[in-house]
Amino acid sequence: MSLPTAFLAAVERLIPRERRFDDPLSTLAFGTDASFYRLIPKLVVRVEAEDEVVQLLKLADAERVPVTFRAAGTSLSGQAISDSLLIVLGDHWNGREIRADGAQIRLQPGVIGAQANAVLAPFQRKIGPDPASINACKIGGIVANNASGMCCGTAHNSYHTLAGIRLVLADGSVLDTEDSASIAAFQASHGQLLEQLAELGRQTRANSELAAKIRHKYRLKNTTGLSLNALVDFFQPLDILSHLMVGSEGTLGFISAITYDTVPDHPHKASALLVFPDVDNCCRAVTVLKSQPVSAVELLDRRSLRSVENKAGMPEWVKALSSGACALLIESRAASQSLLHEQLEQIMHSIASFPLEKRVDFSEDPATYNQLWKIRKDTFPAVGAVRQTGTTVIIEDVTFPIEQLSEGVNRLLALFDQHGYDEAIIFGHALEGNLHFVFTQAFETPEQIARYSAFMDAVAQLVAVEFGGSLKAEHGTGRNMAPFVELEWGADAYKLMWQIKRLLDPHGILNPDVVLSEDPQIHLKHLKPLPAANEIIDKCIECGFCEPVCPSKGLTLSPRQRIVIWRDIQAKKRAGIDTTALQRDYQYQGLDTCAATGLCAQRCPVGINTGDLVRQLRADTAHHTGTANWLAEHFAASLKGARFSLMTVNGLHKLLGSALLEKTxxxxxxxxxxxxxxxxxxxxxxxxxIRFSPPTADQRPRVVYLAACVSRAMGPALSDREQMPLLDKTRALLEKAGFQVVFPENQDNLCCGQPFASKGYAEQANSKRQELIDALLKASRGGLDPVYCDTSPCTLRLLQDGLDERLKLHDPVKFIREHLLERLEFTPQDKPVAVHVTCSTQHLGEAQGLLDIVQRCAKQVVVPEGIHCCGFAGDKGFTTPELNAHSLRGLHSAVQNCEEGISTSRTCEIGLSHHAGIDYHGLVYLVDRVTRPRI
Structure with a gap:
């Protein structure tokens, strides 16, 4: 059924065409969130201002059009999908305001959780919620789902740290609880609604049995249903309304801004891993730890430990643990080291009587505690990585009363065995009795769906009825648990939730079938297919963790969406459906605008590099093999051609001027x-x-200088205040530090192969790579001398797929860090410097190294927020400039106080300079300027 014509016409007048999506590719791409459900929206609208939301809701309310809101789409229970109108947040929802030296922070819903904590870090504060998806999920979703996390517990979630809220109701009315004028206007226009809320509160508090049940339920972690605790915790209707919005999952209104009371972020911390011989001892220890100064206690059953026991860096003894072993990962934090040590002694003393099978004592060493937490964080993706293709990974989220945690764990384990989920694992936030269990499930046949249905019925009966626990502790009800809300809460509370829903959304337009549904089978409908498409991406669980670092997200597709579309194309082909139009659109949306830098793999729980898929698909259509062969064999000639082209264009620049040439x-x-x-x-x-000079027989240490092909062809821009080419500047710096600089022979014919690999010509790429490696071995005297590569992408290309172990290859950051810091004396400059950490620098693990070096060189260092990849991607800044422009759309305002930017890739610097309005240079320019040789 299509959307009303009058509604569509009104939306067209309100929202520009570039922010409305109704084509098959886009609606399919937006039909996915992190859950195992799929609904295809009829229209997707990207909103950039609150007034747009207000007008859309007024239109939707008048025409009875269902509406769903989406922030990051990392929801696990189907909260962020729609088969009607899907409203997604655009770029302009990223406002934040720090108050009272970090004691409070006001945030718009588009701020990523980790960004909020980053701006609070200088105050040693953070927001209370700490969901595992904090690097991807946004404040709107965190509040709407009342997300918590490992350290949050029940005390520091959004509900309990809420200081103020700005919201838009279904009728388009706006309320800001921190604005007296807004409150007065709302009381005048919605006085009856507020009185009805107050009356519901009075009735609920007067019903002693119901009030007691509500208080009991929220002593546990609980996000099942609406936040009924608002009716017993508060008396004023505005407070009731504000807190009902928390955890409402977009079913009661739109959250336009929120103010949090922040919590301390103590700088000193330590972690330990204690392995108990059985579940009972492990869970009894949790009850003791509940009263100790711990910030997090994570439980891992033997199955979860088994799922990661073969991971790199895992202690060998994990494999030998007994079959019933159960572990606790414990963290304690404090404001000072002395207080931390007191806490650690107190914690270990409290559980000294418990038998242990193995232990890793408390450690403050970042390498040790990061490895311990990696064990915990790797459990979920470990299941996803080994699942059978075509199945999905489901992570459920329940709470048992902590005094019954041991029995709850054992009963869950028994249910796994009873229903044949042999791969299922259990881990969770033990202090709150909050357990996550992960299992794999196919939905291709009625029998598979029936198996899942029977299992979920059994889980609901066990958790909600037998133990009086929560079916959803922190992942939100969604459509996944909507049919079980009444089972958990009982008829009176369920009726009360529907009263609230109909009071605030009388026409039922806001996120129907989420949290509350009249369809008892809704959790078994609209199940998302995950068909086999390509072995590179078949393990994708569509979580969306990759999206914040993707330069094309918002321009075309994100990595998650690229995978969604390619899966659909392959499924349609197998079904005999014509995919010509879809593939035509995918060429630009999926392939041409992918930077293929692989940052998505760093964020992906199962390590998928969507760029690998894109390169493979490009290779399938790479039909100019003869040209690629000629260029590979005559690389020096092609380099001369590039220089000639640049000389010609530069001549035109001098003749015509910048404005006319750019227009032409x-x-x-x-x-x-x-x-x-x-x-x-x-x-x-x-x-x-390069002016090649043979090595001389002096006493200076030698370094082989590999100048990338871009450095050999591309010098500074005509307008750049630095006119010395990178290779001359680099050679001067190396010689200043006391090195003799040696070049490989026949250098102009050498290439790492990256230009060929990015276009899909793997054979030519590998041939050029090997040719270069051979030349470097010869120049370095068999690896005796270190090799300096002046461009980080080329360094990464050579190191990928293994490098001859004799070669000691360095990118600029690593070489300066390891060889020049001790030879040079730094005098930092006063002028602020902007830093762009290239994708390759991040892959090489040198991001912090780059920042450390720049901080030696300049007293003020600016790292623009939210720019993870510049989108220039080799030559795409020339051929697909809209990708570069989109990725750097926020750069100019972020660096306006800087006169210079620093990077480690010449091509990246072209796009950065253009969009920043300041010159970006290689790192060596800055280092050379502020250093002199040590005496």
Whole structure:
């Protein structure tokens, strides 16, 4: 059934075309969140202002159009999908305001949780909620789901740290509880609604049995149903309304801003891993630890430990643990080290009488405690990585009363065996009795769905009825647990929830079938297929953790969406459905605009690099093998051609001026169907070939200088205040530090192969890579001398797939860090410097090293927030400039107080300079400027 014509016409007048999506590819891409459900929206609207939300809700309410809101789409229970209108947050919901030296922070719903904590870090404060998805999920979702996490417990969730809220109700009315004028206007327009809420509160508090049940339920971690505790915790209707919004999952209104009371973020911490011989001892220890100064206690059953026992860095003894072993990962934090040590002694004394099978004592060493937490964090993806293709990974989230935790764990284990979920594991936030259990499930046949249904019925009966626990502790009710809300809460509380829903959303337009549903089978409908598509991506669980670092997200597709579409294309092909139109759209949306930098793999729980898929698909359509062969065999000639082209364009630049040449370039590019590259004032000048000088027999240590092909062709821009080419600047710095600089022979014909690999010509890429490795071995005297590569992407390319172990290859950061810091004396400059950490620098593990070096060079260092990849991607800044522009759309405002930017890739610096309005240079320029040789 389509959306009403009048509604669509009104939306067209309200929202620009570029922010409305109704084509099959886009609606399919947005039809997925992190849950195992799928609904295809009829219309997706990206909103950039509160007034747009207000107007959309007024239209939707008038035309009875169901509406769902989405922030990051990391919801696990189907809260963020719709088969009607899906409203997604755009770029302009990222506001934050720190108050009272960090004691409070006001946030818009588009702020990623980790970003909020980053701006609070200088005050040693953080927001209370700490969900595992905090690097991807946004404040809107955190509040709407009342998300918690490992350290949050029940005291520090959004409900209990809420200081103020700005919301939009289903009728489009706005209320800001921190604005007296807004409150007065709302009381005047919605006085009857507020009185009805107050009356519901009075009735609920007067019903002693119901009030007691509510208080009991919220002593546990609980996100099942609406937040009925608002009716017993507060008397004022505005307070009741504010707190009902927390955990409402978009079913009662839109959260436009929230103010949190923040919590301390103590700098000193230590972690330990204690393995008990059985579940009973482990859970009894939890009850003791509940009263101790611990910030987190994570339980891992033997199955979860088994799932990660073969991971790199895992202690060998994990494999030998007994079959009934159960572990606790314990963390304690304190404001001072002395207090921390007192706490650790107190904690260990409290559980000294418990038998232990193995232990890793408390450690403050970051390497040790990070490894311990990696054990915990790897459990969920470990199940996902080994699941059978076509199955999905389901993570459920229940709470048992802590005094019954041991029995609860054992009963869950028995249910796994009873229903044949042999791969299922249990872990969780033990202090709250909050357990996550992970299992794999296919939904391809009625029998598989029936098995899942029977299992969930058994879980609901066990947790909610027998133990009086919570079926959802922190993942939200969604449509997953909506049919079981009444079972858990009882008829009176369930009726009360529906009263609240109908009072605030009388026409039922807000996220129907989420939290509350009249369909007892809703959790078994709209199940998401995960068909086999390609072995690179078949393990994807569509969680969305990858999306914040993707430069094309918001322009075209994110990595998650690329996978969703490719899966659908392959499934349709197998079903004999014509995919011509879908594949045509996918060419640009999925392939042409993918930077293929692989940052998504760093965020992916199962390590998927969507760029690998894109390169493989590009290879399938790479039909210019003859040209690729010629370029590989005549690389020096092609480099000369590149220099000649740059010289020609630079001559035109001098003749026509920047404005006219850019306008001409834009017109020619348009006439060519976007095949000609886009010229900008940041375009480099040509570089003269390296003046090769043979090594001399002196006492200086030697370094082999590998100048990347871009460094050999592209010099500074005409307008750049630095006019010395990178290779000359680098050689000067190395010689200043006392090195003799040696170049490989026939250097102009050498290439790491990256230009060929990115276009899908793997054979030519590998051939050039091997040719370069051979030349470097010869130049370095068989690996005796270190090799300095002046461009981090080339360094990464050589190190990937294994490098000859004799070669000691360094990117600029590593070489400066390991060889120049001790040879140079630094005098930091006063002028602030912007830093762009390239994707390759991140992959090489040198991001912090780069920042440390720049902080030696400048007293003020600016790292623009939210820019993880510049999107230039080799040559895409020329051929697909909209990708570079989209990725760097926030750069100019972030670096406006800087005069210079620093990076480690010449091509990245072209796009960065253009969009920042300041010159970006290689790291060596800054290091050379502020250093002198040590005497």
């Amino acid at each position: 370039s834009t017109g020619l590019r348009r006439l060519s169907g976007n095949r000609l590259p886009q010229w900008t004032a940041a375009m480099p000048q040509a570089v003269q070939p």
